């Protein structure tokens with residue numbers, strides 16, 4: 001997601017600091033609320049803010065690399081006073097340094113950047129080395145719920161799940177016209193692509 005640099009970004013980020021977790025030590029303050037559900041690459045946070053409001057009994061954490069995208073999410077969560085949601089501004093490849101095994105019950109990957117060039121395949125958040133990192137924090141029966149409009153990324157991801165021995169269920173190439181759509185919470189990208197007529201693909205991938 002390319003974003004224009006936000007004005008006063010540092011100050012705006014700092015003003016939302018009670019919604020940010022930036023280290024293992026800070027996560028430990030929430031140990032009585034773990035395991036959490038984790039969104040990786042939350043963008044402006046529309047999905048995770050809705051999920052947290054719909055499921056007040058669950059603790060959610062969302063990770064985002066782009067500080068500018070995250071500021072939008074942080075300011076909304078703060079304005080809405082969402083109590084069961086926190087954010088991390090970091091690269092997903094650092095997640096095992098923060099979370100221990102079983103501290104994440106399930107993960108969401110929504111409309112991850114497709115990185116279409118083959119030489120960039122390792123940057124895709126469903127590349128096998130990322131999946132192995134997610135395995136370090138999910139329980140043995142943990143799962144990843146993956147949605148995208150991008151057929152090439154979807155097919156690549158299905159192969160990557162196989163390559164690391166994950167089990168796939170609930171596969172659909174047209175989520176919004178499928179039996180799995182009930183209770184679906186749309187992301188910003190999902191709204192945008194589905195309004196343009198693109199079908200949404202979704203899979204649940206289990207650690208075993």
Ligand SMILES: C[S@@+](CC[C@H](N)C(=O)[O-])C[C@H]1O[C@@H](n2cnc3c(N)ncnc32)[C@H](O)[C@@H]1O
Pocket residue numbers: 001040041042043044063064065066069090091092093110111112113125187188189190
């Ligand atoms: C295409 S956007 C989708 C945003 C949102 N999930 C949605 O569906 O509307 C992908 C997001 O993933 C983030 N991202 C990409 N690589 C990442 C990484 N290695 N770690 C954390 N976030 C990452 C990008 O900064 C971007 O905000």
